[in-house]
Amino acid sequence: MPKYTFKCEDVGMDCGFEIKNAGTEDELLEMLKIHAKSSHGVTSIPPDLLNKIKQNIKKVGKYYFSCASVGMNCGFEIMGAQSEQELLDELAVHAKMSHGMSSIPQDTLNKIKQNIKVM
Ligand SMILES: [Zn+2]
Ligand SMILES: [Zn+2]
Numbered sequence: 001m002p003k004y005t006f007k008c009e010d011v012g013m014d015c016g017f018e019i020k021n022a023g024t025e026d027e028l029l030e031m032l033k034i035h036a037k038s039s040h041g042v043t044s045i046p047p048d049l050l051n052k053i054k055q056n057i058k059k060v061g062k063y064y065f066s067c068a069s070v071g072m073n074c075g076f077e078i079m080g081a082q083s084e085q086e087l088l089d090e091l092a093v094h095a096k097m098s099h100g101m102s103s104i105p106q107d108t109l110n111k112i113k114q115n116i117k118v119m
Contacts (some may be wrong), residue, residue, distance in 0.1 A: 001119065002119070003022065004019075004021070004022040005057070005059075006032065006053065011053055013040070014058050017039065019031055026079065029053075031118075062080045063082070064119055065073055065087055066115075070112055071072070074099070078091065087116060088112075
């Protein structure tokens with residue numbers, strides 16, 4: 001299971017508040033609401049700030065991808081990458097060397113991102 005981490009400073013608040021390793025995004029957001037009210041006087045988080053917060057929540061887990069999930073039958077899998085970026089960098093090498101793709105087209109990349117699993 002991924003863990004969810006958030007720091008107020010990531011959305012420009014200089015208060016030192018952080019939540020580490022919450023079990024779910026909802027759990028993290030519930031705690032953040034309490035903090036927003038108590039420390040920032042925000043009784044309800046406006047949607048634009050909520051979006052910004054969600055974009056800055058970091059998922060910490062092991063990243064997994066298999067070519068089979070995007071219809072490639074080459075048997076290739078990556079397990080245990082530390083970040084989505086690491087996984088995509090490694091996948092770029094595989095795409096180039098095994099599939100002859102010098103760069104991954106945007107639509108394929110979107111499909112890949114949808115099929116990356118975090119465990
Ligand atoms: Zn704060
Ligand atoms: Zn492949």
